Every structure is written in structure tokens, then in C-alpha cells.
Amino acid sequence: MNRYNLNNSYKAVVIGGSAGSFQGVVKILSSLPKNFPVPIIMCLHRLKHVRHGFVEALSLKSVVQVTEPNDKDPIKKGGIYLAPANYHMSVELGHYFALSTEEMVNNSRPAIDITLGTSAYVYKEKLIGILLSGANRDGAIGMRSIKDKKGLTIVQDPKECMIETMPKAALSATTIDHVLRVDQIIELLSELEMHYR
Amino acid sequence: MQDIDIADLKRISELIYQKYRYDFRNYAMSSFKRRVLRIMEIKRLTVDSLLRKLSDHPPFINEFLDELTVNVTEMFRDPSFWRIMREEIIPSILLNHKQFKIWHAGCSSGEEVLSMSILLKEMGILQDVTIIATDLDAAILDKAKTAIYPAKNMDLNEKNYIRFQGNASLHQYYKVENGNAVFDDELMQNVSFRRHDLVLGEPFNKFDLILCRNVMIYFNQALQNEVLKKFHASLFKYGYLAIGSKESLIWCDYSNRFIVVNTEEKIYKKIKD
Numbered sequence: 022m023n024r025y026n027l028n029n030s031y032k033a034v035v036i037g038g039s040a041g042s043f044q045g046v047v048k049i050l051s052s053l054p055k056n057f058p059v060p061i062i063m064c065l066h067r068l069k070h071v072r073h074g075f076v077e078a079l080s081l082k083s084v085v086q087v088t089e090p091n092d093k094d095p096i097k098k099g100g101i102y103l104a105p106a107n108y109h110m111s112v113e114l115g116h117y118f119a120l121s122t123e124e125m126v127n128n129s130r131p132a133i134d135i136t137l138g139t140s141a142y143v144y145k146e147k148l149i150g151i152l153l154s155g156a157n158r159d160g161a162i163g164m165r166s167i168k169d170k171k172g173l174t175i176v177q178d179p180k181e182c183m184i185e186t187m188p189k190a191a192l193s194a195t196t197i198d199h200v201l202r203v204d205q206i207i208e209l210l211s212e213l214e215m216h217y218r
Numbered sequence: 219m220q221d222i223d224i225a226d227l228k229r230i231s232e233l234i235y236q237k238y239r240y241d242f243r244n245y246a247m248s249s250f251k252r253r254v255l256r257i258m259e260i261k262r263l264t265v266d267s268l269l270r271k272l273s274d275h276p277p278f279i280n281e282f283l284d285e286l287t288v289n290v291t292e293m294f295r296d297p298s299f300w301r302i303m304r305e306e307i308i309p310s311i312l313l314n315h316k317q318f319k320i321w322h323a324g325c326s327s328g329e330e331v332l333s334m335s336i337l338l339k340e341m342g343i344l345q346d347v348t349i350i351a352t353d354l355d356a357a358i359l360d361k362a363k364t365a366i367y368p369a370k371n372m373d374l375n376e377k378n379y380i381r382f383q384g385n386a387s388l389h390q391y392y393k394v395e396n397g398n399a400v401f402d403d404e405l406m407q408n409v410s411f412r413r414h415d416l417v418l419g420e421p422f423n424k425f426d427l428i429l430c431r432n433v434m435i436y437f438n439q440a441l442q443n444e445v446l447k448k449f450h451a452s453l454f455k456y457g458y459l460a461i462g463s464k465e466s467l468i469w470c471d472y473s474n475r476f477i478v479v480n481t482e483e484k485i486y487k488k489i490k491d
Contacts, residue, residue: 070381072296072463091466092435093442105464107295111248120464121249122432123288139248 025199025209029216031173032147033059033096033112035140037133037163039066039155041183045203046153050083050101052207057085058217060096062112064104064136066129066155072106079103092120104131111139127159137163146171149213151206153177155187165195175199175206220258226265227251233272238279240354241417242286244441253286260285284357288436292374293329293388295431296463297381299483304337307458307485311426314456317346318426321452323416324433325351328362329375334429335405340385344408350423352414359411365401372399417441421451428453432462439469446470453488460485 038046042065053061067075079087089105096102096116104110108120109131126132133152137160140148150167152160154177168174174197179185181202191197201209227250231242242250258268261281271278294300311318322331331351338344353359367375372388379388392399414422416433428449434442449459450472459476461484467473476486 070297070377072298089464091464092462093439093466108464113246113248119246119248120435121246121288122290122435122462123249123252124290135252142248 023212025212027173027209027213027216029058030147031059031149031213032144033062033140034149034151034210034213035062035064035137035167036151036153037064037137037155037160037187038153039129039133039157039159039184039187041154041156042177045177045206047079047082048203049207049210050079050085050087052211053084054211054214055084057099057210057214059213060098061101062096062110062136062140063087063102064110064131064133066131066133066159067106069107069130075106076103090118090120092118094118104136107131109135111135112143113139114143116143127157129157129159133160134163138166141166141170141172144170144172148172149175151175151177152188152191153203154182154184156184157186158190160187161190161194164191164197168195168197173198175201175209177206178202220255220264222251222255222258222265227254229269230254230265230272233269234279234282237273238276239418240279240283240415244417244438246436246438249288249436253288257282257285280357283355287326287353287355287358289326289355289358291326291329291432292371292378293333294375294378294382295330295333296483297378297383299431299460299463300333300337300382302480302483302485303334303460304341307427307460307479308337308341308343311458312343315426317348319348319350319423321423321425321428322349322351323414323428323430323449325353325359325362325411326355327358327367328365328411329367330429330431331362331409332365332401332405335409336379336384336388336391339405344405347408349409350425351409351411352416353411354413354415354417356413359413363406363411365403365406367399367401369394369397369399416445416448419448421448423452424454425452425457426454427458427460429460431460432465435462435465442467443470443472446472450475450488455488455491457488458485459488 087101111119113119176188392401475490479485479487
């Protein structure tokens with residue numbers, strides 16, 4: 022099975038999502054193969070003042086407990102991470118997280134462009150970026166950074182999205198390798214896992 | 219958008235350190251890079267012209283500092299933190315001290331200082347507390363001293379205050395003039411603002427409570443470790459240190475000289491000299 026032409030060189034998967042992405046994320050996390058070989062780093066738009074509940078809701082059905090990292094926490098193989106409320110989340114050289122309270126970007130904090138852009142800088146061609154449903158343009162520049170570093174870019178099929186603005190913005194900003202439905206994204210991640218056995 | 223590599227960032231921080239004695243050499247790389255790129259964009263500079271400006275035009279350093287430091291904050295940010303302050307931390311300080319001292323380290327435009335003053339006033343002890351608020355950036359301190367904020371920010375501040383469950387309405391503490399919220403002078407009576415550099419500066423006083431929330435996230439771990447030592451030296455035994463809700467100090471050399479008082483809100487207590 023090598024439909025997506027993957028290999029075992031990838032070091033991380035980064036996922037961005039906004040309005041309409043929650044169900045898709047839950048589906049992905051609940052269908053992940055056990056012992057997924059690389060970290061999954063997520064930046065999802067969320068209410069700024071609600072610190073609790075989101076990570077718990079995502080963890081309910083997830084194969085692995087989702088964590089909101091503290092500043093400078095190391096990124097571990099197989100970890101699933103979610104950007105905490107009201108902080109931007111960057112990935113640093115040396116594979117750890119850095120949080121910040123800088124200005125909002127694209128009216129968002131956490132901003133997907135920041136998580137995707139810093140991940141691209143650190144993981145370069147060894148990164149898979151996935152952008153899901155959403156109502157603004159956050160993530161488009163981040164996806165372009167991933168492509169510029171020769172990473173793999175995937176957006177949720179706009180036809181399946183509750184709100185198609187975000188994946189469409191990425192499609193017009195850069196080359197997207199795969200336009201997939203959520204069930205196909207799950208297929209791709211399962212295929213990825215096979216390469217690490 | 220332009221990009222900038224690590225070697226250039228190092229040249230910039232080294233130049234600033236040698237010429238102006240501000241030390242950004244141990245700042246967290248990703249945010250430092252974003253801040254410098256932001257300055258280059260706002261001021262329309264390339265790496266070379268930025269370096270030239272820093273080396274040949276000394277007054278520029280103040281503008282540079284003002285843009286580099288992150289001055290985004292809210293009143294009563296994390297209302298649950300302020301409720302714990304009111305219901306647990308301050309009452310426990312009051313058990314042993316009728317009068318006490320607070321240090322806001324990296325106070326930025328002063329929203330947290332003002333939040334604290336309001337909290338203390340509502341507890342009826344504002345006159346018994348001395349507050350010292352410091353920041354690296356002189357321009358932002360001037361702003362903080364005025365206790366005047368754009369009225370458009372007050373929507374968020376009011377919402378936080380409601381979640382904090384204050385005594386009344388935040389509005390009773392300010393008047394709106396020309397699109398600004400002008401806070402009562404009384405709230406600032408026991409507050410002194412001064413410029414202080416957490417990185418190069420020495421401890422200058424002893425406190426019962428230090429607030430330094432979301433400041434050290436801009437430092438790398440080595441620097442966080444050093445700054446925690448300074449906070450330790452600046453606290454009375456059994457004094458409290460509050461950091462941001464997503465910061466952590468457990469790996470620091472001095473972490474065993476503190477105990478965690480509140481895990482959620484990241485409030486620590488010094489238990490050993």
C-alpha cells in the first residue's frame with residue numbers, strides 16, 4: 022500500500038484548523054494507528070478566555086492523550102500537542118515548544134501561520150502540514166512555508182469543509198500536494214505509520 | 219516577507235549588547251526572530267541597514283526596544299488567577315504581615331499593576347501595600363504611569379473583570395475622555411515605576427510577592443534559570459512568585475527552593491534561602 026508515495030523520513034505532522042474543523046480533528050485522532058511514529062502538533066482556533074475543556078474534549082476519543090504544552094516543553098515522538106488558549110505556539114530548533122503572548126496574527130492567538138511557519142523552519146522537508154476547515158485565511162502563509170521547505174502539504178477537500186475559506190486560501194497561496202477528505206487523511210496517516218514498522 | 223538567519227540575529231544581539239548593554243543574546247529564538255522581522259518591516263529596513271542604524275544612530279535603540287519588547291497585555295488576564303490572588307494568596311500574606319510589598323517584574327503598559335491595585339482596593343488594603351513595577355522599556359513605563367488606556371480595549375478588560383467577580387463594575391474606576399479610559403489617580407498612589415533590566419540588573423529589594431507572568435517565555439532556558447535565581451534573592455522566605463499559566467520552572471536549579479502553591483495558575487512559594 023503506497024497510494025500517497027510516503028516514506029519514513031518524516032519527523033512531524035502539523036495540523037491547522039478553525040471553524041468546522043473540530044469533528045474532523047476528533048475523527049483523525051480517534052483513528053490514528055497506535056504508537057504513531059511522529060509527533061502531531063495542532064493549532065486550532067479557539068476561544069481566548071476558555072482555558073479548559075478543549076483538550077479534554079479532544080482527548081476523549083483520541084488514541085493518545087492530547088496535551089497543551091508548557092513553554093519550552095520538549096516535543097516527543099508520538100506526542101499529540103495542542104496550542105493552548107491565548108498563546109502563540111512555536112516550534113524551536115532543538116525540538117521543543119516556545120509559547121508567546123505577542124500580538125494576534127490574522128486576528129488569532131494562537132495563529133496557525135506561526136505554528137506552521139516555525140515547524141517548517143525546524144523540520145524542513147521532513148514535515149507534513151494539514152489544513153482543515155476554517156473561516157479565515159490563517160494558515161495559508163504557513164502552508165506556503167512548508168512547501169517552500171519541500172514539506173508535504175495537504176488540505177481538507179473544500180467540498181467536504183463546513184467552511185472552505187481556509188483550505189481555499191492555502192490552495193491559492195501555494196502548491197498543495199493532496200486535497201483530501203478526512204477519511205483519506207486518516208488513510209494517509211495510517212499509510213505513513215506502516216513505513217516506520 | 220523577508221527572512222533572517224540565525225547568524226544575522228546573533229550579529230544584531232551582539233551589537234546591541236556591546237554598544238548599548240541590553241542583552242538579548244539569550245532570548246527565545248523564534249519570537250526574537252519575529253520581533254526583529256517585524257521591526258524591519260515597520261521601519262522598512264534590510265538586515266544591513268538595520269545593523270547600520272543600530273551602530274550609527276544611537277537614539278534608534280529606544281525605538282528598537284519599544285518595538286522589540288512584547289507589550290500585549292490585558293487587565294485581569296486569566297480571571298481565575300486573580301480570584302486565587304484575592305481568595306488565597308493575599309489573605310495568606312496578610313496572616314503574617316499587615317503591610318507588604320509587591321514587585322511586578324516586566325510590567326509593560328501596566329494593566330496587571332492596575333488590576334492588582336483594584337483588587338487591593340476592593341479588599342480594603344490598598345494603602346497597606348507598596349507596589350514596585352519595573353520594565354526594560356522606558357517608553358512603555360511612561361505609558362504605564364499615566365494609567366490611561368484606549369477605550370476600545372475596555373470591552374475585553376470589563377469581560378475579564380466580570381469573570382474575576384469584582385465588587386462592582388470596572389467602570390467605576392475610570393472616566394472616558396477623548397476615546398480613552400482614564401483611571402483614578404488614587405489607584406496609582408502606592409505604585410512606583412522604575413526602569414529595571416531583569417537580564418543584566420541585580421536584585422534591588424525584597425518582596426512578599428513577585429508577579430512575572432508571560433515575561434520569561436521570551437527567554438531561553440539558560441536565562442530563565444538565571445532570572446529565577448534573582449527572583450529567589452528578591453523574595454522574603456515564604457514569599458510568593460507567580461508566573462504565566464503555561465510557564466514552568468520545575469527544571470530550574472532553584473526549583474527545589476520553592477513549592478508549588480497552585481499548579482493551574484503557576485504560583486510558587488519560596489521555602490528555602
